[in-house]
Amino acid sequence: MHIHAYEKLWLAASVLLILLLLGSVTYGAVGPGVAMVSDSEPAIDAGGLDEDERFSEPRVEQVGENEYEAYVVAFQFGFQPDPIVVPEDSTVTFYVTSRDVIHGFEVAGTNANTMVVPGEVAEITVETDGAAEYGIVCNEYCGAGHHGMEGKLEVVSQSEFDDRTSGGDGE
Amino acid sequence: MSEAIEGDRTFADKFPEEARIVRAALLGSFLALTLGAIFGIIQTLHRTGIFRGLIDSTDYYTSLTAHGVFLALSFTTFFLVGLFTWAVVRSLDRPLLNTKITWTWYGLMAAGMTMTGISILAGFTDAIDMSADVLFTFYAPLQAHPMFYAGLAVFIVGSWIAGADWFRTWLAWKREHPDERIPLQTFMVLTTMAMWYIASSAVAASVLIFLLPWSLGLIDQVNPTLTRTLFWFFGHPVVYFWLMPAYLLWYTVLPKIAGGRLFSDPLARVVFVLFLLLSTPVGIHHQYLDPGIAEGFKFISMTNTMFLLLPSLLTAFTVVASVEYGARRRGGSGLLGWLTDLPWRDPAFTGMMLAGLMFAAGGFSGMVNAGMNINYMIHNTIWVPGHFHLTVGTAVALTFMAATYWIWPQITNKPIYSRAIGLFQVVLWFIGMALMSNAMHAQGIMGVPRRTAEPEYSGFDYPTMFGGFEELNVQIAIGGTLLFVSTVLFIGNLVLTMGNPKVSGLAETLPPALSGPDDSPKVLDNLRLWVGIALTLVVLAYALPLAAIINRGGLLGPGVGTYPVWLSPALDALANAAASVLGAVGDASASLVEVVR
Numbered sequence: 001m002h003i004h005a006y007e008k009l010w011l012a013a014s015v016l017l018i019l020l021l022l023g024s025v026t027y028g029a030v031g032p033g034v035a036m037v038s039d040s041e042p043a044i045d046a047g048g049l050d051e052d053e054r055f056s057e058p059r060v061e062q063v064g065e066n067e068y069e070a071y072v073v074a075f076q077f078g079f080q081p082d083p084i085v086v087p088e089d090s091t092v093t094f095y096v097t098s099r100d101v102i103h104g105f106e107v108a109g110t111n112a113n114t115m116v117v118p119g120e121v122a123e124i125t126v127e128t129d130g131a132a133e134y135g136i137v138c139n140e141y142c143g144a145g146h147h148g149m150e151g152k153l154e155v156v157s158q159s160e161f162d163d164r165t166s167g168g169d170g171e
Numbered sequence: 172m173s174e175a176i177e178g179d180r181t182f183a184d185k186f187p188e189e190a191r192i193v194r195a196a197l198l199g200s201f202l203a204l205t206l207g208a209i210f211g212i213i214q215t216l217h218r219t220g221i222f223r224g225l226i227d228s229t230d231y232y233t234s235l236t237a238h239g240v241f242l243a244l245s246f247t248t249f250f251l252v253g254l255f256t257w258a259v260v261r262s263l264d265r266p267l268l269n270t271k272i273t274w275t276w277y278g279l280m281a282a283g284m285t286m287t288g289i290s291i292l293a294g295f296t297d298a299i300d301m302s303a304d305v306l307f308t309f310y311a312p313l314q315a316h317p318m319f320y321a322g323l324a325v326f327i328v329g330s331w332i333a334g335a336d337w338f339r340t341w342l343a344w345k346r347e348h349p350d351e352r353i354p355l356q357t358f359m360v361l362t363t364m365a366m367w368y369i370a371s372s373a374v375a376a377s378v379l380i381f382l383l384p385w386s387l388g389l390i391d392q393v394n395p396t397l398t399r400t401l402f403w404f405f406g407h408p409v410v411y412f413w414l415m416p417a418y419l420l421w422y423t424v425l426p427k428i429a430g431g432r433l434f435s436d437p438l439a440r441v442v443f444v445l446f447l448l449l450s451t452p453v454g455i456h457h458q459y460l461d462p463g464i465a466e467g468f469k470f471i472s473m474t475n476t477m478f479l480l481l482p483s484l485l486t487a488f489t490v491v492a493s494v495e496y497g498a499r500r501r502g503g504s505g506l507l508g509w510l511t512d513l514p515w516r517d518p519a520f521t522g523m524m525l526a527g528l529m530f531a532a533g534g535f536s537g538m539v540n541a542g543m544n545i546n547y548m549i550h551n552t553i554w555v556p557g558h559f560h561l562t563v564g565t566a567v568a569l570t571f572m573a574a575t576y577w578i579w580p581q582i583t584n585k586p587i588y589s590r591a592i593g594l595f596q597v598v599l600w601f602i603g604m605a606l607m608s609n610a611m612h613a614q615g616i617m618g619v620p621r622r623t624a625e626p627e628y629s630g631f632d633y634p635t636m637f638g639g640f641e642e643l644n645v646q647i648a649i650g651g652t653l654l655f656v657s658t659v660l661f662i663g664n665l666v667l668t669m670g671n672p673k674v675s676g677l678a679e680t681l682p683p684a685l686s687g688p689d690d691s692p693k694v695l696d697n698l699r700l701w702v703g704i705a706l707t708l709v710v711l712a713y714a715l716p717l718a719a720i721i722n723r724g725g726l727l728g729p730g731v732g733t734y735p736v737w738l739s740p741a742l743d744a745l746a747n748a749a750a751s752v753l754g755a756v757g758d759a760s761a762s763l764v765e766v767v768r
Contacts, residue, residue, distance in 0.1 A: 108618030135631030139551035139620035
């Protein structure tokens with residue numbers, strides 16, 4: 001089979017491009033440590049969230065120095081808690097599940113983004129920086145009221161966070 | 172000598188019955204295109220907030236389901252079956268074995284799509300207790316009316332019989348020509364259909380085992396991750412199912428229109444074999460952000476996906492080289508000067524070239540989608556429809572429209588009404604899509620979600636990057652409007668063409684490749700071998716993930732409900748609907764037969 005010399009060059013450049021793309025993702029995983037949403041959390045009974053220790057009361061909890069966990073429930077057509085309040089310069093792990101259909105959980109304009117599937121718990125960990133307000137949108141069609149499904153993520157100063165959580169309502 | 176004879180007689184002269192089938196398929200395709208374009212313009216104006224008076228935002232999703240199903244499934248597949256029938260018969264130079272079978276699969280596909288279409292459109296009215304607002308992906312536990320799933324199953328079975336029809340015709344040809352290589356166009360059809368059988372088996376299983384029984388109330392719940400995974404098992408290769416007819420045209424028709432011939436027959440075969448092997452074991456790349464699927468499976472899927480770039484990159488080379496060869500034969504010279512010696516006034520040529528150019532852009536945005544970690548940034552944002560409006564919405568759709576200007580006279584003996592309008596139309600599509608797709612990509616990076624009636628939110632504003640959100644909305648609306656106008660011009664031109672009188676002298680020939688089939692290793696034609704390897708790759712890529720998903724959530728899902736429930740009231744409605752649909756299908760097919768004749 002005859003292959004033109006230019007075509008061989010093109011083929012080599014193509015394979016190189018593919019290897020570079022794979023290399024960049026591999027570097028992203030082992031270098032900066034970009035982890036994928038995975039099967040790290042066990043399956044959950046979507047109809048039994050009210051009895052679940054984490055999701056019966058969706059909330060933000062401190063689990064270590066500067067480390068927080070947010071238990072979030074998505075439903076037709078909103079998120080709980082709303083707003084989600086976390087302190088600045090902290091590490092926050094979101095555990096997101098659905099009460100009904102498939103939803104999305106996307107902090108608009110950032111790379112905090114996951115599918116929310118009933119029966120599964122999505123886990124994503126993010127680093128917050130300065131105080132800011134972000135919109136949370138459902139980015140998977142979930143029914144007739146889908147376009148109204150939004151939430152808010154408020155990244156606040158440590159002192160404001162302490163003030164707002166000292167009431168003990170977990171919000 | 173045989174070329175000269177072929178040159179005198181068009182496809183319609185040589186194979187009148189087959190030409191009738193090709194016409195019927197293309198007309199079905201263009202009917203879907205018309206409907207899809209109407210929903211497209213409604214959505215463009217609604218979503219961008221330019222005009223929201225025509226439908227309620229809750230009906231936007233009915234419109235979006237119709238847009239997706241009519242364009243992505245119906246327009247593409249009906250064009251494909253028409254084109255493939257033409258390609259098999261033309262390249263084997265023999266009629267189909269039995270056109271009764273051919274009309275049977277055509278009837279099944281038309282009936283199936285009519286059922287699905289009615290179940291979707293009924294969502295616009297409360298008068299009929301039926302809807303299928305589940306979008307083109309029909310993710311459970313959102314549930315459509317049973318007729319939606321039943322129609323899809325009938326449609327897919329029809330496409331399977333179409334494939335069998337072409338395989339049987341090829342086998343008959345093989346008995347008549349025992350020592351010859353498979354003609355290139357037939358080779359492309361057979362490899363594409365082999366890929367289709369593998370890919371569509373998963374969605375057929377999902378529909379017949381889970382979704383249809385569930386919508387009929389026979390089972391209470393399904394596993395959403397399982398049905399979603401089975402959908403994407405089919406959902407990625409289906410994009411190559413759309414693309415392969417465009418590739419067939421770029422490889423075999425475009426070089427001829429450019430005044431040259433295909434650069435390399437062997438490499439064309441290699442490319443189609445690569446698509447057969449790699450199209451399917453990649454679907455999990457649509458599920459990078461799904462919980463319940465291990466990271467390792469996602470990485471394997473990504474690796475396969477990246478290697479799937481190879482056949483497309485090879486195609487870019489071969490197509491450009493073949494066109495350059497044509498330009499130089501026409502007297503072109505210089506490093507890039509040959510570009511001026513191409514038939515840019517021919518809508519078929521310019522349309523396909525612009526489609527190819529946009530496919531390159533779509534390829535690059537696809538590399539971003541395929542990169543597991545960058546995908547976080549754009550997953551389910553409007554970037555993604557921005558991407559596939561370049562690929563299926565332009566590389567495929569614009570190629571089909573451009574090719575119609577070339578192929579329609581071959582199957583009707585009628586010259587195109589106005590090639591000038593045709594040229595204007597394909598350029599307009601390019602401009603419209605450039606505007607719309609560019610703005611969609613930009614909004615996607617800002618985090619604007621896809622699949623929503625009202626992308627503006629009460630609680631926050633999008634960050635401003637490449638122009639503000641509103642400005643980009645205007646760009647999308649202008650682009651979408653140009654695309655709609657382009658579709659109207661295409662359909663109008665075609666309708667006027669049908670009124671033209673029949674003439675002779677429209678016959679076209681397709682020259683053989685510069686480097687012909689004799690240069691390609693015999694093993695390339697060993698379809699059994701390639702199908703075997705393709706199946707092995709699919710098992711390797713999917714056996715463990717599917718086992719893990721079933722192991723986690725069970726075959727029928729962990730405590731997941733149904734939204735909405737159709738159940739028993741639906742059974743009565745189904746019986747009534749079936750009766751009325753049968754009547755409607757009868758009427759529709761009768762009128763279609765008239766048009767075709």
